[in-house]
Amino acid sequence: MKNEPERISRVVPEHIVYWHDCNPDEYPGGPFTTDPKDFLFVVAGMDEAEQRVAADPFVQEKLLKNIKEALEKMKKLSSIWITVCCFLLFAHTALAENGLTRISPHVYSYIGVQEASPANSFGANAGIIIGKKGIVVVDTLISAKEANRFLQDIRKISDKPILYVIDTHYHLDHSFGNSEFSKLGAAIVAHKYCADEMHLKAADGLANAADFGLTPEEMAGTEIAYPDITFTDRIGLNPGGVEVNLIYIAPSHSKGSILIQVPSEKVVFTGDILFTDFHPYMGDGDIKGWQQALDFLATLEADKIIPGHGPLSSKKDVADMKSYITTFDNKARELTSKPDANLEEIVNEMKKVLPIKTQGEWLIGANIQAKYLKKNLKKKTKKKNDYSIEKP
Numbered sequence: 001m002k003n004e005p006e007r008i009s010r011v012v013p014e015h016i017v018y019w020h021d022c023n024p025d026e027y028p029g030g031p032f033t034t035d036p037k038d039f040l041f042v043v044a045g046m047d048e049a050e051q052r053v054a055a056d057p058f059v060q061e062k063l064l065k066n067i068k069e070a071l072e073k074m075k076k077l078s079s080i081w082i083t084v085c086c087f088l089l090f091a092h093t094a095l096a097e098n099g100l101t102r103i104s105p106h107v108y109s110y111i112g113v114q115e116a117s118p119a120n121s122f123g124a125n126a127g128i129i130i131g132k133k134g135i136v137v138v139d140t141l142i143s144a145k146e147a148n149r150f151l152q153d154i155r156k157i158s159d160k161p162i163l164y165v166i167d168t169h170y171h172l173d174h175s176f177g178n179s180e181f182s183k184l185g186a187a188i189v190a191h192k193y194c195a196d197e198m199h200l201k202a203a204d205g206l207a208n209a210a211d212f213g214l215t216p217e218e219m220a221g222t223e224i225a226y227p228d229i230t231f232t233d234r235i236g237l238n239p240g241g242v243e244v245n246l247i248y249i250a251p252s253h254s255k256g257s258i259l260i261q262v263p264s265e266k267v268v269f270t271g272d273i274l275f276t277d278f279h280p281y282m283g284d285g286d287i288k289g290w291q292q293a294l295d296f297l298a299t300l301e302a303d304k305i306i307p308g309h310g311p312l313s314s315k316k317d318v319a320d321m322k323s324y325i326t327t328f329d330n331k332a333r334e335l336t337s338k339p340d341a342n343l344e345e346i347v348n349e350m351k352k353v354l355p356i357k358t359q360g361e362w363l364i365g366a367n368i369q370a371k372y373l374k375k376n377l378k379k380k381t382k383k384k385n386d387y388s389i390e391k392p
Ligand SMILES: [Zn+2]
Pocket: 122, 124, 171, 173, 174, 272, 308, 309, 391, 392
């Protein structure tokens, strides 16, 4: 079973924080060894001195011996214990599904969150890149409460300092948790336009959080923390042994949306430039620039693409996204150009040309309103839990 080593590591925590069954080449410079089964183990959260110790063949041999002994002991467990362990392993697996998923040796992320709602940041895929010196956080979720949930999940993986927060764009589900990381000393990095958009709109968005279906309890303690470092084209961050590139192509999902590339691991965080199996929010979208950004994304060497919302993605999902926004834009222009355009009928017509997605269907109407009918949404009375103007 592919995930077994990782599960087993959870019942021998005194030795190893996690295992993974990948090629040692995927963890350049890191502390590793292989056993006859080609398993690689990594001791997470070590500083450089500890890494030197761990790299010592004698130490590695001892660790492996301990692990093998632990596995032998497990084999000898009574059937009752095996039942108990199976239950615990199942519980851990269920927990892992709600926490951060290992994407590559240095990258973890929330991914494929189901039942998106305001309370779970509309299922936004925030993540981390762990270097030798510290951690880079990509997006901070929708509130102080959600940011603290994220921090707790980060601390299950690494105790290293959080050096930087990257905001992929200004929308609340990606940046309203910023302050919780600022308090820990992290510098917030974003595109200049993202910073401009936050200064212009974030305070208003926070004051009107109820419009997005968020309760005062869910938003308790949330403060806006603005970017400390901005850039216009590209900027690189290096938290130690792993490069992180922040790339701006054009106005796309929002004016200041960016891509985050981890080239050594062929991983890209796209923010909301890519939604997979989830209807995208398009209210701030620039279709031409968005197509350019997706074209660029398709040229990057990337095996694992983390969308803003939805499951781990591939180049096919990038092509599908371009097709979606192109189809949406063409059809929405056609339908809303008619003088007697009615939102409900337009949405019904849109559904006939758009692909079926598991989540976010309400966004079809929200996009039509925000981008094509240009209604003043704030003056509309909102029902509780009406998510029609949210911004995933
Ligand atoms: Zn989003």
